[in-house]
Amino acid sequence: MNPEKLPKRVLEAYIGEYASGKSENAVNRALDLAHLGRKVTLVDLDLVEPCYTLRPLKWKLEEEGVTVLAWDTGELIGLGETGNILKPEVRFCLRHPGDVILDIGYGSFGAQVLNLVEGAEEEQDLNVYAVINIARPMTGTVPDIVDHVRSLARVDGLINNSHLGEDTDLDFVKQGALIVKEAAAILGLPVVATSVMEELAPALRKTDWYGHPVRVIKRYLPQAFW
Amino acid sequence: MGVIEGEKKAFMTGNEAVAWAALAAGAEIMYGYPITPQNEIMQYWTRLAPKHERKFLQTEDELSAGFTTIGGVLTGKRAFTATAGPGNVLMQEPMSMAEAMRIPTVVVVQQRGGPSTATVIYSQQEVTLTCFGGNGEGLRVVYSTSSHQELYDYTIKAFNTAWKYRFPTFVLADGYQAKMRESLVLYDPEERGIEMVPTEAFVGKPGMPGEDRPPAHLRNTYNIEEELEEVLKKDIQEYEQMAPEIIEYDEFNTDGADILVVAHGVVFRSAAIAVRKLADEGLKVGYFRPITLRPFPQEQLRQAAAKAKQLMVVESAYGQLLKIVKDNLYGMDLPIRTLLRPGVGVTPEEVVADLRTVLEGRED
Numbered sequence: 001m002n003p004e005k006l007p008k009r010v011l012e013a014y015i016g017e018y019a020s021g022k023s024e025n026a027v028n029r030a031l032d033l034a035h036l037g038r039k040v041t042l043v044d045l046d047l048v049e050p051c052y053t054l055r056p057l058k059w060k061l062e063e064e065g066v067t068v069l070a071w072d073t074g075e076l077i078g079l080g081e082t083g084n085i086l087k088p089e090v091r092f093c094l095r096h097p098g099d100v101i102l103d104i105g106y107g108s109f110g111a112q113v114l115n116l117v118e119g120a121e122e123e124q125d126l127n128v129y130a131v132i133n134i135a136r137p138m139t140g141t142v143p144d145i146v147d148h149v150r151s152l153a154r155v156d157g158l159i160n161n162s163h164l165g166e167d168t169d170l171d172f173v174k175q176g177a178l179i180v181k182e183a184a185a186i187l188g189l190p191v192v193a194t195s196v197m198e199e200l201a202p203a204l205r206k207t208d209w210y211g212h213p214v215r216v217i218k219r220y221l222p223q224a225f226w
Numbered sequence: 227m228g229v230i231e232g233e234k235k236a237f238m239t240g241n242e243a244v245a246w247a248a249l250a251a252g253a254e255i256m257y258g259y260p261i262t263p264q265n266e267i268m269q270y271w272t273r274l275a276p277k278h279e280r281k282f283l284q285t286e287d288e289l290s291a292g293f294t295t296i297g298g299v300l301t302g303k304r305a306f307t308a309t310a311g312p313g314n315v316l317m318q319e320p321m322s323m324a325e326a327m328r329i330p331t332v333v334v335v336q337q338r339g340g341p342s343t344a345t346v347i348y349s350q351q352e353v354t355l356t357c358f359g360g361n362g363e364g365l366r367v368v369y370s371t372s373s374h375q376e377l378y379d380y381t382i383k384a385f386n387t388a389w390k391y392r393f394p395t396f397v398l399a400d401g402y403q404a405k406m407r408e409s410l411v412l413y414d415p416e417e418r419g420i421e422m423v424p425t426e427a428f429v430g431k432p433g434m435p436g437e438d439r440p441p442a443h444l445r446n447t448y449n450i451e452e453e454l455e456e457v458l459k460k461d462i463q464e465y466e467q468m469a470p471e472i473i474e475y476d477e478f479n480t481d482g483a484d485i486l487v488v489a490h491g492v493v494f495r496s497a498a499i500a501v502r503k504l505a506d507e508g509l510k511v512g513y514f515r516p517i518t519l520r521p522f523p524q525e526q527l528r529q530a531a532a533k534a535k536q537l538m539v540v541e542s543a544y545g546q547l548l549k550i551v552k553d554n555l556y557g558m559d560l561p562i563r564t565l566l567r568p569g570v571g572v573t574p575e576e577v578v579a580d581l582r583t584v585l586e587g588r589e590d
């Protein structure tokens with residue numbers, strides 16, 4: 001990541017298919033920015049399972065200087081499909097100074113959930129990124145990805161997050177990069193990055209096989225049971 | 227069928243693996259009612275179903291989901307449902323009927339905290355319920371999975387076991403398996419030489435009843451005790467006869483084990499990691515994993531236990547697996563140590579720590 005190329009305020013929302021890697025990408029992005037000494041707020045916008053993705057990570061993120069807007073497990077009864085209450089600070093998250101990273105988790109119908117965030121619609125500098133993993137059967141081919149991204153409405157860029165968990169190899173990440181590139185071309189959107197797990201990152205440098213910037217992902221989410 | 231071409235490596239949650247497996251197995255209809263943590267089975271089935279001309283019906287509750295599944299099966303459809311926790315409690319009424327009438331239902335259970343609403347997350351507290359729930363004798367088949375590949379494999383197998391042997395069949399997993407993410411290989415069963423057992427209708431059969439064929443006299447109720455006894459004797463005999471064909475288990479390092487760890491489902495995963503780690507260090511630890519909780523691999527456990535100095539039962543419940551183990555080991559006099567964590571996950575580190583305490587002769 002080139003610190004000089006970053007805007008004054010990094011405002012990004014991560015959306016996409018269930019289990020596509022939104023939270024892992026959002027968490028890594030928040031930490032990368034914090035490690036540069038920037039003020040960062042990470043926002044949990046999971047509307048169905050609010051604490052479950054971030055809860056074991058909240059303390060760790062806060063230790064590293066990230067402000068986390070998310071329910072503490074003890075503050076909320078897990079009601080699953082019956083719904084939950086939006087945390088008030090989450091509604092006003094864009095008013096936080098510095099960088100704001102929104103993890104638009106489960107229960108989102110694309111960017112519609114941004115309707116709940118004050119000022120999101122007007123905020124031109126907010127970039128909404130669709131995270132794509134071609135190993136997820138519903139977004140495995142170019143036409144599927146194009147349909148999927150179109151259904152999300154407001155999307156400013158794609159992130160290739162193709163992986164098979166422990167069974168990932170660079171070949172698979174490369175396949176993903178190509179497919180996402182082709183889908184992006186049809187959609188008229190940039191491929192913002194290819195995310196690759198840190199074990200495989202040394203083989204790639206700053207950009208992937210097609211010139212997309214590489215984001216190195218440290219796996220934090222396996223510590224979250226869900 | 228051709229739902230999946232060739233073999234396809236994919237990355238998904240356990241719930242999705244169940245939906246894909248049901249699709250690949252040729253399931254024709256799912257009856258569903260939402261309850262966490264199995265909702266995504268329904269959600270993915272309803273996304274996939276229209277593309278493959280399969281059906282779905284959301285019912286008003288789990289009682290209905292269970293009964294409508296029976297209804298679907300009676301018309302000869304490969305039908306299934308899924309539930310968890312309090313939904314599983316409600317399912318016992320229709321599942322008792324399925325036991326009574328030998329109806330090949332398939333139910334996937336994603337265990338959550340109990341009793342009652344407890345947590346929407348995880349436990350292994352529905353073992354007693356799934357194996358012996360209802361007001362019958364537990365004439366059921368229950369598979370306990372511990373990976374996404376197994377969720378896929380055993381969901382397909384459940385349809386075949388149900389339709390071949392005609393006992394209600396369950397795939398028992400839990401909220402962690404339902405939600406965690408890992409890779410697996412999706413495949414078309416026929417392409418792997420797995421022939422799907424054909425279904426047949428129980429009602430609306432061709433021909434005149436009494437003349438061309440016996441009447442399809444489906445009963446779940448009898449007039450006197452002796453009638454019931456006759457039916458149950460037959461069902462129990464068949465159940466016991468088919469048990470050896472259905473039983474599945476796994477074991478490791480059982481010869482002369484100082485401790486034999488017994489665990490099932492996702493807790494087995496942790497136990498296996500722990501046991502293998504200590505075995506690599508040269509310690510005499512082994513494991514026994516029942517894959518079918520019903521029928522239980524009794525003979526096989528007794529043989530493994532006979533070679534061990536003591537057993538250790540590990541589960542995310544307060545003795546539900548333990549009770550079954552003790553029942554099956556009746557008459558064998560060997561100490562059983564326990565690691566019981568109702569509603570809470572068990573990590574390999576916790577199992578290792580406990581095993582070391584015993585093996586190094588340190589007792590707290």
